[in-house]
Amino acid sequence: xxxxxxVSQRDLQAxxxxxxxxxxxxxxxxxxxxxxxxxxLIKNAAQLHGLIAGFKEGDVTIEGEGGxxxxxxxxxxxxxxxxxxxxxxxxNMTRGIVIVEGDAGxxxxxxxxxxxxxxxxxxxxxxxxxxxxxxxxxxxxxxDEVATYMLDGDLIIAGNAGxxxxxxxxxxxxxxxxxxxxxGHNTLQEEMADDDVSKLRDYFDRYGVDANPAAFxxxxxxxxxxxxxxxxxxxxxxxxxxxxxx
Numbered sequence: 107x108x109x110x111x112x113v114s115q116r117d118l119q120a121x122x123x124x125x126x127x128x129x130x131x132x133x134x135x136x137x138x139x140x141x142x143x144x145x146x147l148i149k150n151a152a153q154l155h156g157l158i159a160g161f162k163e164g165d166v167t168i169e170g171e172g173g174x175x176x177x178x179x180x181x182x183x184x185x186x187x188x189x190x191x192x193x194x195x196x197x198n199m200t201r202g203i204v205i206v207e208g209d210a211g212x213x214x215x216x217x218x219x220x221x222x223x224x225x226x227x228x229x230x231x232x233x234x235x236x237x238x239x240x241x242x243x244x245x246x247x248x249x250d251e252v253a254t255y256m257l258d259g260d261l262i263i264a265g266n267a268g269x270x271x272x273x274x275x276x277x278x279x280x281x282x283x284x285x286x287x288x289x290g291h292n293t294l295q296e297e298m299a300d301d302d303v304s305k306l307r308d309y310f311d312r313y314g315v316d317a318n319p320a321a322f323x324x325x326x327x328x329x330x331x332x333x334x335x336x337x338x339x340x341x342x343x344x345x346x347x348x349x350x351x352x
Contacts, residue, residue: 119145160178160179168185171192194212195210196240218259231250233261234261237257237278238258238259250268261278
């Protein structure tokens with residue numbers, strides 16, 4: 107089961123920012139001022155897009171829903187969302203941790219260079235597009251075109267996937283426990299090794315994911331050159347046998 111954030115306890119020890127009827131600039135200015143002073147709890151922030159952008163440190167919890175581009179360019183902060191997050195969650199993250207107790211919208215974890223993104227619910231289409239090194243864990247289902255052009259890192263899906271999973275996969279690994287509507291170009295199913303199972307078990311224990319690591323399928327790239335068609339092997343024409351008469 108997911109590691110649910112105890113908001114009541116955080117209220118007692120965290121610096122609380124109420125974003126009701128406030129704009130992004132005013133909330134971000136206050137957030138930067140107190141970022142290093144201890145845990146922060148932000149309330150009523152669903153209308154703010156681009157919140158907690160580019161933070162290098164800090165421990166911030168969003169109570170309830172998060173807007174678009176939450177945690178964009180995250181570079182070391184720990185960000186938690188007790189509800190769901192909208193589009194482009196953790197876009198271009200390089201370091202840090204983003205954990206969402208609910209669902210994530212379109213394009214979660216795209217263009218990430220590193221860090222960890224955990225979605226305990228479902229995630230939308232184009233999750234992990236061009237992932238370049240992050241660990242992205244989705245405890246529920248994902249949509250279509252997930253991990254398209256993925257360049258490195260791990261995508262772990264405990265539920266099901268839509269169409270074109272891993273389309274034009276370049277590097278990295280996709281682990282999925284459920285089924286998929288279709289696999290994308292340049293994908294290959296590979297047998298899970300003991301190291302893969304151990305890696306998934308470590309992630310699940312660390313982030314409170316309710317899944318059996320031994321039940322996953324591993325998907326990797328088929329070719330190092332996904333944008334070129336694989337040439338078919340041609341057999342030489344058979345030469346007719348000529349029998350010489352003496």
